[in-house]
Amino acid sequence: MPPNCLTSIRDKLGNGSDCSGRFLWGVTATVCLGDLLRGTNLGDRLPELSGRSVLLATRDQLAAALALIELDGVARRLIVCPPDIPSVHLPSVIAKCGVDAIVSDHDLQDHGGLGGPLRFTCSTAITPVKGQEVEHRATEWVLLTSGTTGAPKMVIHSLGALMAAIDLGQNLGSDVVWGTFYDIRRYGGLQIFLRAILGRGSLVLSSASESVADHLTRLGAHAVTHLSGTPSHWRRALMSPQARSIAPCYIRLSGEIADQASLNALRSFYPEARIGHAFASTEAGVGFEVNDGLAGFPASMVGAHGEVEMKIDNGSLRIRSARTALRYVDAGDGVLADEEGFVDTGDIVELRGDRYHFLGRTNGVINVGGLKVYPEEVEAVINRHPAVRMSIVRSRKNPITGSLVSADVVLKGGPDPNSADGQIADFKREILQICHQSLAAHKIPATIRCVPALEIAAAGKLVRHHA
Amino acid sequence: MSIESTIIAEIHQIGGEIEKDLPPLTDDLVLLDSGLDSLAIAILVTRLEDTLGLDPFTESNDTPPPVTLGEFIRFYQNAAKLSDVDSGQAG
Numbered sequence: 275m276p277p278n279c280l281t282s283i284r285d286k287l288g289n290g291s292d293c294s295g296r297f298l299w300g301v302t303a304t305v306c307l308g309d310l311l312r313g314t315n316l317g318d319r320l321p322e323l324s325g326r327s328v329l330l331a332t333r334d335q336l337a338a339a340l341a342l343i344e345l346d347g348v349a350r351r352l353i354v355c356p357p358d359i360p361s362v363h364l365p366s367v368i369a370k371c372g373v374d375a376i377v378s379d380h381d382l383q384d385h386g387g388l389g390g391p392l393r394f395t396c397s398t399a400i401t402p403v404k405g406q407e408v409e410h411r412a413t414e415w416v417l418l419t420s421g422t423t424g425a426p427k428m429v430i431h432s433l434g435a436l437m438a439a440i441d442l443g444q445n446l447g448s449d450v451v452w453g454t455f456y457d458i459r460r461y462g463g464l465q466i467f468l469r470a471i472l473g474r475g476s477l478v479l480s481s482a483s484e485s486v487a488d489h490l491t492r493l494g495a496h497a498v499t500h501l502s503g504t505p506s507h508w509r510r511a512l513m514s515p516q517a518r519s520i521a522p523c524y525i526r527l528s529g530e531i532a533d534q535a536s537l538n539a540l541r542s543f544y545p546e547a548r549i550g551h552a553f554a555s556t557e558a559g560v561g562f563e564v565n566d567g568l569a570g571f572p573a574s575m576v577g578a579h580g581e582v583e584m585k586i587d588n589g590s591l592r593i594r595s596a597r598t599a600l601r602y603v604d605a606g607d608g609v610l611a612d613e614e615g616f617v618d619t620g621d622i623v624e625l626r627g628d629r630y631h632f633l634g635r636t637n638g639v640i641n642v643g644g645l646k647v648y649p650e651e652v653e654a655v656i657n658r659h660p661a662v663r664m665s666i667v668r669s670r671k672n673p674i675t676g677s678l679v680s681a682d683v684v685l686k687g688g689p690d691p692n693s694a695d696g697q698i699a700d701f702k703r704e705i706l707q708i709c710h711q712s713l714a715a716h717k718i719p720a721t722i723r724c725v726p727a728l729e730i731a732a733a734g735k736l737v738r739h740h741a
Numbered sequence: 742m743s744i745e746s747t748i749i750a751e752i753h754q755i756g757g758e759i760e761k762d763l764p765p766l767t768d769d770l771v772l773l774d775s776g777l778d779s780l781a782i783a784i785l786v787t788r789l790e791d792t793l794g795l796d797p798f799t800e801s802n803d804t805p806p807p808v809t810l811g812e813f814i815r816f817y818q819n820a821a822k823l824s825d826v827d828s829g830q831a832g
Binding site: 485486487506509510512513514515535539542543642643670671672673674675678680706710715716720721 | 758759771772773774779780782783784786787788791796798799805806807808
């Protein structure tokens with residue numbers, strides 16, 4: 275059956291296959307998918323959620339996973355909140371998405387300003403269903419991604435688009451155990467969740483509160499066979515003694531540029547594993563997967579006709595396929611695809627020989643271990659120091675987190691910044707202090723350099739060399 | 742300053758910046774258990790690239806990354822020998 279004909283995740287789960295040996299393993303609880311098919315984690319209130327625009331905001335990832343399975347095909351719209359969304363943004367998400375029901379595993383009251391949507395409680399406990407019929411419909415999925423102002427962008431997908439990259443003919447063995455370092459409420463993690471659920475596998479969920487060592491030990495205990503994460507996740511895993519406790523047969527990297535050093539390190543650490551890196555983003559969907567062990571992607575993929583079409587315009591990669599998102603909820607966030615249906619990924623690529631390689635982002639966003647940093651936000655904080663005339667924040671390559679933030683600073687007075695070393699060191703320390711007070715850890719410059727001047731373009735703007 | 746003492750000094754410096762009390766920096770201390778998270782280790786690697794002129798993580802593709810502090814220090818000492826950099830008292 276083509277994916278688009280599926281009514282819902284739950285229909286697919288219940289479609290003949292035996293789920294009694296399939297599990298979702300959280301940190302504190304485990305749920306058998308067979309039990310979920312006969313029960314609910316929403317009390318007995320699922321029928322009340324039919325046709326509603328539902329905000330799913332849980333602390334526990336397993337509770338979210340169960341609610342996603344229940345709500346798909348029931349809710350009109352399903353807004354999936356990542357765990358780290360600042361509560362200050364929730365009222366605006368609720369207003370813009372027309373939310374009329376909130377499903378959560380904790381009391382959201384304390385945040386205030388959420389208005390009057392109905393409240394529903396979910397948990398990791400499954401109770402039997404009393405047999406009420408619920409009308410089925412195609413659910414609109416809304417995923418959140420961080421935007422320039424810090425407010426999330428809300429991206430609309432259909433289940434068909436979300437699962438269009440998943441080859442259900444692959445990994446159909448019931449002994450497939452998926453694991454991911456991602457949270458499943460982000461696009462990269464959601465892809466793995468859907469692969470596990472729509473295939474015939476089980477899934478080991480991650481937890482932000484768990485150490486790398488404990489997570490790897492748990493993955494090993496469940497004999498994970500397919501494991502996915504960003505190159506930074508993987509580099510961090512390889513630095514743990516517990517990296518030896520897993521022996522995956524498939525390793526998947528996505529979310530950041532997979533460089534050759536990372537691919538080689540994984541190859542030598544897990545010589546038996548198939549290693550692939552995927553290009554995907556919340557807006558563009560899964561673009562492609564590269565399985566030849568080399569960084570970048572073959573140039574022949576660009577311009578080729580097929581399920582996914584790619585072109586390069588102004589150095590940036592554009593993608594058209596059935597896997598891309600439909601649109602943004604808020605028209606103010608811009609137009610997602612051009613008139614021909616191509617989504618600009620904002621990733622700059624360069625042709626070297628017969629392969630394209632990723633260089634960076636067109637908007638200058640720095641990707642620190644999978645977390646976005648907008649240079650302008652960091653510059654604004656640095657510029658608060660009274661001795662700073664101007665600053666520019668750049669990406670600096672790093673073998674652990676892919677990139678780090680680095681700052682060049684021009685000080686007021688004195689063309690030669692090296693004239694008073696002691697004073698310069700004091701200024702740098704003070705700038706770092708200001709950054710520590712105002713910025714998340716990954717946004718604080720790892721290195722600060724004092725320079726005599728910064729390049730200014732004819733239009734009066736700082737010259738940013740993003741690539 | 743030797744490579745070892747440069748590394749130890751940088752770890753203390755970064756530990757101070759992120760306001761973490763570090764355990765005794767012994768040879769067999771697992772880096773990820775040192776109180777430095779992966780972001781702090783990334784900063785350490787970047788600062789060492791500036792002070793020592795070495796980035797063995799990028800340069801040595803096929804060596805598994807170091808797990809303990811002792812392995813980390815030897816990782817840099819070996820890279821220094823390979824790149825023929827004057828490594829002071831190291832080794």
